[in-house]
Amino acid sequence: MSENSPGAVPPQGADGTPGEPTRLLRSALQEVSTVIVGQDRMVERTLIALVARGHCLIEGVPGVAKTLAVSTLAKVTGGSFSRIQFTPDLVPSDIVGTRIYHPSTERFDVELGPVFVNFVLADEINRAPAKVQSALLEVMAEGQVSLGGTTYPLPSPFIVIATQNPVESEGVYPLPEAQRDRFLMKVDVGHPGAHEEMEILRRMSTRPPTAHQVLDPVTLSELQSDAERVHVHQLIADYVVRLVMATREPERHQMPDLRQVLEVGASPRATLGLVAAARALAVLRGRDYVLPDDVRVLARDVIAHRLVLTFDALADGVTAGQVVDRILSTVLAPRVIWDEPPSGETASFASPR
16 A cells, blocks of 8 residues: 555544544535435444455335435445346346357356445345355355356455345345355444424425545445554453354353343354444544443343243344343443543553453
């Protein structure tokens, strides 16, 4: 990376002002907010997943700007965009591509599918059967597609953003555990408030605003590299591991009652994903190090969808989000000790035990 590129600039300058990576990410969020009203958390989490090289699952009722937010983010970041509408009659070749025989040449030619873009929007992913959903497994995990014995790499950066409707119960196919585990984060989106609804009416009832490009794929790749260089203290890493292990062995973390609630805990992808997402959030907040609060803020989005609850827990109305909240309130985080005044503050950490 060149010395003058954005990735060579730290997230925060010596005078406490945001560095170039932070400024670029905040500019992207601000540009998206000119179009999207009242869904700041969804947009921020999607951008964090993009910077952390992960994928994002968005769940919300119809009409809350899920599709519009993704297409706007793709436009702002300058990436190519493809929307795939998942339906029950979809087949895997409609997504990844297929081989087509041409009689005139007596040979098979490869037709690549719509996943060969920077942003893939899998709209209403739970409307397609498991065979189609599984077509995205190699795409999401390996960043490639295998057709006819040949491997075709996907463009970089690459992200799959899937949406699903939580209120539909007929004609849908819930994502299996293996598929959910491929998503770095799952974001729940609700209805906007009254004042936000009024702002939506004001903006969209005449001529809807349009967002402008502020990033490009090369700069975005550099921002991803910046996030990977964010420092994670050993005690922060230990905190992340303890949070994930508490979902597998709750009795060893003073929560024996959760054993009757949790059937399967979070996988190692949760540990890796939580650290990667916390690094991206630290860059967005203008730091080159991760704080415990970065982990706490993102823990529910990264861990909850990976948990498998018991039948009794589901019958009692217990949600995975409530389980994560309980773990966060029980597992102690390391204490932050500031070494300098806020003008040039740096942090050290002390063990909670």
